[in-house]
Amino acid sequence: MSNKAHNLLGTNAARQQLKSVVERVERLEEEKKAIADDIREVYGEAKANGFDTKILRQIIKLRKLDLAERQEQDAVRDLYMHALGMLPDFVPDGGEG
Amino acid sequence: MSNKAHNLLGTNAARQQLKSVVERVERLEEEKKAIADDIREVYGEAKANGFDTKILRQIIKLRKLDLAERQEQDAVRDLYMHALGMLPDFVPDGGEG
Numbered sequence: 001m002s003n004k005a006h007n008l009l010g011t012n013a014a015r016q017q018l019k020s021v022v023e024r025v026e027r028l029e030e031e032k033k034a035i036a037d038d039i040r041e042v043y044g045e046a047k048a049n050g051f052d053t054k055i056l057r058q059i060i061k062l063r064k065l066d067l068a069e070r071q072e073q074d075a076v077r078d079l080y081m082h083a084l085g086m087l088p089d090f091v092p093d094g095g096e097g
Numbered sequence: 098m099s100n101k102a103h104n105l106l107g108t109n110a111a112r113q114q115l116k117s118v119v120e121r122v123e124r125l126e127e128e129k130k131a132i133a134d135d136i137r138e139v140y141g142e143a144k145a146n147g148f149d150t151k152i153l154r155q156i157i158k159l160r161k162l163d164l165a166e167r168q169e170q171d172a173v174r175d176l177y178m179h180a181l182g183m184l185p186d187f188v189p190d191g192g193e194g
Contacts, residue, residue, distance in 0.1 A: 017148075022157060025140070035125050042122050051118065063123070
């Protein structure tokens with residue numbers, strides 16, 4: 001711990017540096033929060049207009065993937081769902097679905 | 098599901114509305130990500146200057162609380178730590194140290 005800045009906090013310079021770090025992070029976090037609020041607002045508006053926001057969030061995630069990645073995810077998911085009997089053609093005879 | 102906007106997606110207006118929602122969210126998410134990167138950069142710089150970023154993050158959380166909240170949290174935490182023998186004056190005889 002010997003050469004850490006917090007061992008120099010007796011100096012004004014180090015205290016100022018610490019203060020600056022904390023204030024910069026806090027300002028940025030406020031900006032980030034404001035944007036998160038804006039996003040929530042857009043979803044709220046979309047919901048009021050009759051869109052399903054759960055699906056919108058899924059779509060926005062999917063749009064971050066390219067076609068190949070999306071297809072691979074679909075394939076793996078189908079594989080797992082088949083294995084778990086979650087897809088109609090795998091419902092066992094007399095199953096609950 | 099009858100009056101949901103996604104049942105009107107045959108219309109250009111609804112498609113445009115959907116496109117607008119998605120694009121606005123995506124733009125805002127990009128801005129949010131840029132700010133998150135800035136925050137990471139500030140912490141990286143602080144670390145390079147010898148500050149302990151784990152403690153910085155704790156401090157920034159603590160600064161969101163007022164003094165009374167902070168004191169209450171401290172009191173409850175001490176209570177739990179006492180109960181668990183985590184504080185020196187509660188180390189049982191022959192404890193592991």
